[in-house]
Amino acid sequence: MKKTTFVLTIFLTLISNAQPTDNSPDSTSHIQLLRQKITTYDDPYVFVIAHRGCTANAPENSIKAITDCIELGVDMVELDVRKTADGVLILMHDDTLERTTNGQGKVSDYSYDELTQLALKTKFGGENAPITGERIPTFEQAMLVAKDKILVNLDAKADVFNDAFNVLKRTDTQDHILMKKWLKPSDTALSLQTPFNQVLSMPVLAHPKAYQSKNYFSAIDYRAQLETHPIAAEFIFDSLDFAYQISQLARQNGVRSWLNSLTGWTSAGLGDAQALKNPDAVWGMFLAMGFSMIQTDHPKQLLNYLKKMKCEHLPNCKRHLTSMQFDR
Known part of the structure; x- marks a missing residue:
């Protein structure tokens, strides 16, 4: 617990020191700004991903679920x-x-x-x-x-x-x-596969005991995949030890770590339900591990949590939050 608290403190310091980004009409386009951030591992920006869209008031995988996310400011x-x-x-x-x-x-x-x-x-x-x-x-x-x-x-x-x-x-x-695709340790890297090498892409790397697979891979088994330096990797796991080990391997190779919060079966039993009750113990803990992309069924609550974390460390938080798209 002390280690997690210490790392979370470092993370909060980094995110609070992030510089505001010019998002005026004359600056780089919104999509290009997001691409710059996602491809810059050292950028402390945390990406909020809405699972099947923003479904609080819309059907999953619908046009309204997309437009609601746009209005909410989801990445x-x-x-x-x-x-x-x-x-x-x-x-x-x-x-x-x-x-x-x-x-x-x-x-x-x-x-x-x-x-x-x-x-x-x-x-x-x-x-x-x-x-x-x-x-x-x-x-x-x-x-x-x-x-x-x-x-x-x-x-x-x-x-x-x-x-x-x-x-x-x-x-x-x-x-x-x-684009994403499930890969095993021995599979060809996405950077060598078409059409993944023509767009931003990431592998899905699983610790498959979570769904009773016969194949059980450790974090070390995926080292070679991470050493191909994809921009991000989606991790599915049933063990916090695996989560910590794989996120550190990703960090060493400049790869963003993607977390599926959701129901918890993809994240060692710690999902959105637990995060809504105690966000520090779930979202905060995974952020402290180094996860910087979080997929959730509750994007509004995650956005508010990230804003609250920044507000606690930034004197002029309210001004920044109303004027800067990327200064959460």
């Missing part, structure tokens, strides 16, 4: 993408329709035109979730909404990466995307 939205029967890329997490829509059956059995007749259920859906007026969007529609306003993390639910890259080229949003 990045994570979107799930899969393909319809006629090859259209849409936003949809599950391979079936029941949880999130008023339809039934497999997504891959329907054409896009057929799917446009369905309505999305509110928030994360479920059997009794109310139906909304929101429709299933295409990936292209989502990227056009996000353009110039927010970064997008592509969570592909099948091998749709090349098709997704074609959408990015068509919408001129290649610089808005962060």
